[in-house]
Amino acid sequence: MKKETICIQGGYVPGNGDPRQIPIIQSTTFKYDSADEMAKLFDLEADGYFYSRCGNPTCDMVAKKIAELEGGTAALLTGSGMAANLLAFFNIAGAGDHVVSSSTIYGGTYNILSTTMKRMGVECTFVDPDCSEEELNAAFKENTKFVFGETIANPALTVLDIEKFAKAAHSHGVPLIVDNTFATPINCNPFKFGADIITHSTTKYMDGHGAALGGCIVDSGNFDWTKYPEKFKDLCTPDESYHGVIYTEKFGLGGAYIAKANAQLMRDLGTVQSPFNAYILNLGLESLPVRVARHCENALAVAKALEENPNVTWVNYAGLPGNKYYDRAQKYMPNGTCGVVSFGIKGGKPAAEKFMAALKVASIETHVADARTCCLHPASTTHRQMTDEQLIEAGVPGDLIRYSTGLENAEDLINDLNQALASI
């Protein structure tokens, strides 16, 4: 099936007399006739549900739809995008390990890698995503466990050379994890270009209505953990916390990674998505192809108008001919990039603040990828913990405005931008 059809009908095939829409199974627990039956579920011997922290039918149906959209073999919903990245990372890296990440990534994810994972004993080397292959290869160590990057970085809007990163990861025997939040599976399928695991903040375009926080991890099933049993011991040797199950043997290459993330990490960390949020997410998924196309169309119109405005010093949008990433975007996402545009304002920070206060249609929000247009000055909000040096390294200069184009009328948005820019 094509993506439009999967968005509507994927993940759930109702039987005779079943609800047409994915139903909300808002129950913490599930009833069984015998202790023996339940024991089989606990031992991962049988399929079924017993407690919603360890699995819920609504969440599983929506996860299955996202797996189908990405062309993956298995998926797991999480309570937020941050939880998706944390679980995806921690599932294969622990104390004493090392990882490699693009430096231009979401501020929260940068903090997971630079601070929280560090406290758990995982060291991260950040690399410029546009570094040479030699520089990238030089970042690896004996104990490197994965490589990470964002398809389109939030908020730097760099477009990842997925094939370059996948090649380096695979030549060092580790998987490439890609956060595909901004491109969405509608515009890009990173598995086609060598990524092994995909994460999403479903809070963004997938929900798209500013209504439900959530995340998702998808496995391609392509990475062969059993080729490196020493490196990925937890996937290839008995899990004593689960009666000695060996994930790669029991669930195969297509299921091992997600089964472990769920059975072990979700059980212990409990960062579940609620069935109600999964239901809302699914409503968003149904219209995702229609909305993403409109977001991209509006963003291109806004980017072109900004380019012509004398109070704008630079415009960054990979869908704009002449952009540094235009050709790469055409290769990885020929149908469009995303709805987020960034630009620099003449007069720096004070002008940026004046400009934001003058906006009437776009609102000031710590959010992106929503039906409503929103605008942010990262250096004074999401990225304020960073030093000036880190800001440059993360691709977020002090004069950068992040503008997330919504689904409003493009002319209204452009008029609003022009009047706010005239006010500075």
Ligand SMILES: *Cc1c(COP(=O)(O)O)cnc(C)c1O
């Ligand atoms: C928003 C975002 C996240 C974090 O997601 P939450 O749902 O806010 O936890 C991670 N990665 C990217 C690229 C994001 O835009």
